[in-house]
Amino acid sequence: MIRTTLAVVMSLGVASTALAAQCGNGPSGFNAWLADFKVEAVQRGIRKSAVDRSLNGVTYSKRVIGYDRNQKSFKLSFDQFWARRVNNAMINRARSYISNNRRMMDRIEKRYGVPPAIVVSVWALETGFGANNGNLPIMQSLATLAYDCRRSDFFTRELLAALQIVDRGDMRPEQMRGAWAGEIGQTQFLAERYVNYAVDFDGDGRRDLMRSVPDVLASTANWFAQNGWQRGQPWGPGTANYNVIGKWNRADVYKRTIAKLAEEIAR
Incomplete structure (x- = not known):
């Protein structure tokens, strides 16, 4: 038809x-x-x-x-989703990345007001730090x-x-x-999101969300900043920043996982 x-x-x-x-x-x-x-x-x-x-x-x-x-993963309970998507190795790797790249992460936070733990949490969940684009x-x-x-x-x-x-x-x-729905790069920007929010953070003249980790993380922070993130404020359930996380992905289990994972990374 x-x-x-x-x-x-x-x-x-x-x-x-x-x-x-x-x-x-x-x-x-x-x-x-x-x-x-x-x-x-x-x-x-x-x-x-x-x-x-x-x-x-x-x-x-x-x-x-x-x-x-056939989209089933978002029908899981939060505990099931967390167990499937997060482990201690992921948390430790995220902490190590932030520590080892502190200068870049501080520049991103200074420019966009989004904590490294949020940005890296999204990166980890979306593609396993760029391993599964x-x-x-x-x-x-x-x-x-x-x-x-x-x-x-x-x-x-x-x-x-x-x-x-x-x-x-x-x-x-x-x-x-x-990915199957056309998501692009290491934090899985849809194309319209790419057009509107991708930034050239490494200064090479291109917005490269496939290979440039600085572009990936800064673009993700830019998306949060442009969608209402409140600098210096908490991001747990009931906060304005938690609502911004919900704009990234409307599935309740996903936004809860981003928020909790970021809390674990920031400890």
Whole structure:
């Protein structure tokens, strides 16, 4: 079944217009959708060369749809989730990293007001300190999910943002490999988050959330700062900063785990 998506309005530094591409609930209409989307992306201000380099040859992924329909980890209790995701080795490694990189971590905290324990807690939980960034082609994942009717509007915005990342020269399409929902880099920024919050902290002229740990950690701190983090305030349940953690990930078990892990790291 194919049906027209709702109008998508987004801000990517280009004029906002409604997307007319159609979503679908299976692979049969994907190629036609993709051809229409490529035209619309260019109309939105993304260079045709970037669109073609990113989307030529992209196919529908049943694997990604399967992942999307089978999300179970956030249904665990907090104790189950904590036991599965956190251990003493993680806590000790986080503490050691902060201690061994104190100058950089202090610079990040001074600029953004976010404690090292919060930033490193997110880094540890999202990818095990950058060890598990994911290896699926991000353009394929986002194109599949943008075409799929379940969350077409949301992932259409993400796909457009991913194209902008390529268009502005931060990454090449072949470098963009990540988790099944298109998450990018060591703290798993979605593409729109990357566009809005990634920073070049190591000064090499690119926002590199794949390989540059300074960029990764500073960008994560920048996200928290721009989303209401209150400098020098606690982050436990019931606080304003705890609510900010909830914006990072709305799942209750995840935000509780970030907060508790950060407390353990900061001890």
